Each structure stands twice: as C-alpha cells, then as structure tokens.
Amino acid sequence: MSVESLSALDRSTLRERSLEALRSAILSGRYRPGDHLGEVELAGSLGVSRGTVREALRHLQQEGLVTAGNRGMLRVNSLSSAEVHELFRVRAALEGLAVREVIASPRREAAAETLRTAVERLSDEGEPAARMEADLAFHLLLCRLSGNSMLVEAWQRLEGRMRVAILNGAAWQAPMMARDRHVPIVEAIERGDVEAAVRVVDEHMAGAAEHFARATESS
Amino acid sequence: MSVESLSALDRSTLRERSLEALRSAILSGRYRPGDHLGEVELAGSLGVSRGTVREALRHLQQEGLVTAGNRGMLRVNSLSSAEVHELFRVRAALEGLAVREVIASPRREAAAETLRTAVERLSDEGEPAARMEADLAFHLLLCRLSGNSMLVEAWQRLEGRMRVAILNGAAWQAPMMARDRHVPIVEAIERGDVEAAVRVVDEHMAGAAEHFARATESS
DNA sequence: GGGGGGAACACTGTCGACAGTCGGCACGAC
DNA sequence: GTCGTGCCGACTGTCGACAGTGTTCCCCCC
Numbered sequence: 001m002s003v004e005s006l007s008a009l010d011r012s013t014l015r016e017r018s019l020e021a022l023r024s025a026i027l028s029g030r031y032r033p034g035d036h037l038g039e040v041e042l043a044g045s046l047g048v049s050r051g052t053v054r055e056a057l058r059h060l061q062q063e064g065l066v067t068a069g070n071r072g073m074l075r076v077n078s079l080s081s082a083e084v085h086e087l088f089r090v091r092a093a094l095e096g097l098a099v100r101e102v103i104a105s106p107r108r109e110a111a112a113e114t115l116r117t118a119v120e121r122l123s124d125e126g127e128p129a130a131r132m133e134a135d136l137a138f139h140l141l142l143c144r145l146s147g148n149s150m151l152v153e154a155w156q157r158l159e160g161r162m163r164v165a166i167l168n169g170a171a172w173q174a175p176m177m178a179r180d181r182h183v184p185i186v187e188a189i190e191r192g193d194v195e196a197a198v199r200v201v202d203e204h205m206a207g208a209a210e211h212f213a214r215a216t217e218s219s
Numbered sequence: 220m221s222v223e224s225l226s227a228l229d230r231s232t233l234r235e236r237s238l239e240a241l242r243s244a245i246l247s248g249r250y251r252p253g254d255h256l257g258e259v260e261l262a263g264s265l266g267v268s269r270g271t272v273r274e275a276l277r278h279l280q281q282e283g284l285v286t287a288g289n290r291g292m293l294r295v296n297s298l299s300s301a302e303v304h305e306l307f308r309v310r311a312a313l314e315g316l317a318v319r320e321v322i323a324s325p326r327r328e329a330a331a332e333t334l335r336t337a338v339e340r341l342s343d344e345g346e347p348a349a350r351m352e353a354d355l356a357f358h359l360l361l362c363r364l365s366g367n368s369m370l371v372e373a374w375q376r377l378e379g380r381m382r383v384a385i386l387n388g389a390a391w392q393a394p395m396m397a398r399d400r401h402v403p404i405v406e407a408i409e410r411g412d413v414e415a416a417v418r419v420v421d422e423h424m425a426g427a428a429e430h431f432a433r434a435t436e437s438s
Numbered sequence: 439g440g441g442g443g444g445a446a447c448a449c450t451g452t453c454g455a456c457a458g459t460c461g462g463c464a465c466g467a468c
Numbered sequence: 469g470t471c472g473t474g475c476c477g478a479c480t481g482t483c484g485a486c487a488g489t490g491t492t493c494c495c496c497c498c
Contacts, residue, residue, distance in 0.1 A: 439498105440497105440498090441496105441497090441498085442495105442496090442497085442498095443494105443495090443496085443497095444493105444494090444495090444496100445492105445493090445494085445495100446491105446492090446493085446494095447490105447491080447492075447493095448489100448490090448491080448492095449488105449489085449490080449491095450487105450488090450489090450490105451486105451487080451488080451489100452485105452486085452487080452488100453484105453485085453486080453487095454483105454484100454485090454486105455482105455483085455484090455485105456481105456482085456483080456484105457480105457481085457482080457483095458479105458480090458481075458482095459478100459479090459480085459481095460477105460478090460479085460480100461476105461477090461478085461479105462475105462476090462477085462478100463474105463475085463476080463477100464473105464474095464475085464476100465472105465473085465474085465475100466471105466472090466473085466474100467470100467471090467472080467473100468469100468470085468471080468472100
C-alpha cells in the first residue's frame, strides 16, 4: 500500500509538484501580493524548465492566486476590500444552495451527522493556518454533501481567492472560524429548517466579509 | 487610428487564436463529445507548435469543454443529464444573487432599462446558434449589471459547460430562449420585486434544466 | 488455431533555444 | 535643462526535439 502511494507520488508530474510548490509559496506569504513571478527565475529555483513552470503559473492564474499584468507578466494577486465583499456574497449564494440541497436530500440525516463530526474538528485555538484549513474543509464538505458536483467545482474555483483574502488579513483574530459560528448551520440542517440555515449562512458570510475587508483595508 | 486597431489585432497571440479556433470547432460540433484531441494532430492542423496548442487545450479544460482521460489525454467533454440539472441549479443560485444585487443597487433604474433593450434583441426565430448567443448574452449582462466581478467570473466559468449542455440538445425547440421567458425577469427588476424576480429566475432555470437534461438523455 | 513475446507506434511530459517586444538608460542635439 | 533617439537587458511567445510510457499489432512457437 505504501508502495502504491509512493508510486502514486512518483507518478505525480513535475508540473503538479511545481504547482504545489508555487501555491504553498504564495499562500505561505513567501511571495507578497504584487510580486512579479518571472518564469525564468522560478524555473531556476524550482529546477524545472520554463514550459513546466509556465503551465503551473497558468493554473494558478485560473485559481485566482496569480493575475496577469502588463505584457502577460504574472504577479501575485491581491483583492480589494470591495472584491472581498463580492467574493463572500458569491460564496454565500453557493453555500446557500448547498444547504438547500443537503436538506432536500434523502441522505440528510447522514450528512448532518458527518457535518456534526466535522464541526468538532474546528478548534478555537492553535495555528491560524491550521484553523483556516479546518474552516475551509468544513465548508467544502458542506458543498460536497450537497452531491452537486458543479457546485463543488464552482466553490473550489473561489477557494484560491478566498485564501488570498484570508491571507491579506493575516494577523486576524478569526472569530469567524470559531466553532460557535458553525454549529448553528449544522443544527439548522439537522432540524431541516431551510430558512434558518440559509439565513445563518448569509450572516456567517456577511460577518466574514466585513472582517476580512477591514483587514484588507488596514494592510 | 486604423493603424492602431490593426496593431491591436496583430497583438492577439497565437495561443488566443488557437484557443478561439478550438473552442468554435468544439462548439460547432466539428468535434463530437468523447473525441480524442491529440496535441500533435491539432498542432499540425492549426499550424502552430505543440506547446501553443497545449496551452489552449489547458484553458479549454478549465472552461469545462475538454476533460482529461487516461494518461492525461484530453477529449471533448459531455455532460450527463444529472450534471445538467446540477449545472442549472448553480446557475440559478448565481443569477438569483445577480437579480438581488441589481435590485439593491442604486443604479437599478438604469440597469433595468439596459436589460429592457437587451431583451428586445432576443428573437423567437432564426438560427439556433444565434439565439443561444443572444440568450447567453442576456444572462451575462444580468450578471455584469450586478457590479459583482466575482459573480461575473463564476458565471463565466460555467459558461463553457452550459454551451456543452446546450450543444448536446442540439435540435431543440428552445422554448426557454423565447423572449417571453425573459421579460418577466426584467419586469420584476423594474418593480423592484426581489421575491418575484428570484422565483422567476428559478423557474426559468428549472425549465431549462429539464429541457436540456431530456435532450441529453435522448442523444 | 490460439497464446505469448516483442517490436513499432502514438501519445504526452519535459527541455533548451530562438525571436519578438517592451521598459529603462545613457547620450547627444536643441 | 529637456526632449528625442538609439542601445541594452529582461521577459514572454513560440518552436522543434528528446525521453518515457502505454498500446497495439504482428510474428513465432506450441
């Protein structure tokens, strides 16, 4: 089995490894928003050819972590506070659909239970990065449980930008990541209360948008 | 001035032209769903190098027109009827947000007027392809008028898949594209009736989903 | 006639190199 | 001092070639 996973690791292409390396470099803050990402330089530091890093950069561009500037030159993306608000409103719409579908699903009971265990993994303390991961994992799980693959895909397309937004408000207190903020969502789903669930999601997102937009402005 | 516009045309890269060519080739049905798209063959027929067509294909993959199969080989995508339903539910959520934001916007009056003129361009007759374009243009305009750039982006990410779905139900009667189906949306926005607008959008999308899902199944 | 081995093929992954273009800099004319 | 101009460096766009790997098909052996 470990051979299997090892061979799976070996099977991962250079492009995928470069993509992962670049993504974590950006998300870890090693490259600051606005920094220019030159193909030659990155190819040299990653030990791959320009074409390979080029594909990884294009993927990052689609994810929204990187944006095109003058003459096709790429730089690390950053979001204005207005864009943060827009982003979270779209997210609210998508997750609102997710809770609707979860509640309408015949597997609602099982889904609620899965969410209940997931919400327990949300911790009020610890590394900010780890808390962010747990938070995003919870919301992604919510989308997945809707069984709507298009919804999952659309949400994931927003994920990169969300990470940028969260990154901008780096030293945040993160009251939005607290478990208390997520429990009501699960409870509303358990009760099958569509209106309450959607309202809670909306409020959750509005609060998060407000918080991160402020953090963006002050940076 | 004419020099200016010409140089702008020349500025379009080979990658963009290849992308456009491939996209229209797929959308026009020249390549059928499931067809294998080999890099070498396409590079030869387009008169560009493999790297260039490769980038175009990757872009198409992000758009959802092309999907990866065995060993990274790409083929023209197709949607199951279940995915068509999922797709239109996500679209309904996004456009529901769009009408909310348009109505809540201080520029509601102007937006409604713009939509009123756009809806006039929807024709009940003529080329199916042209009608599809007009329909998509109307809905894209709706998203744009919301002023939410993230919403526009998310919608456009779905656009490729929508075209695939519509393409699958090729010989359709297209009652969903009729002007009558769109006028109520505009009227609800003009009245500022959020509930009605969202409900109309939902019904519009549900009807379209049902129609195209059936067309997908029968093909 | 059927099955196994191997060679040829058809792909994609990856790379290094050349060409075009844009921005900055120094230099000279006015 | 300021403007125009030509050079230089940097960066991306594009290309052709090589390598690795499944896949397929043919031939030989049983």
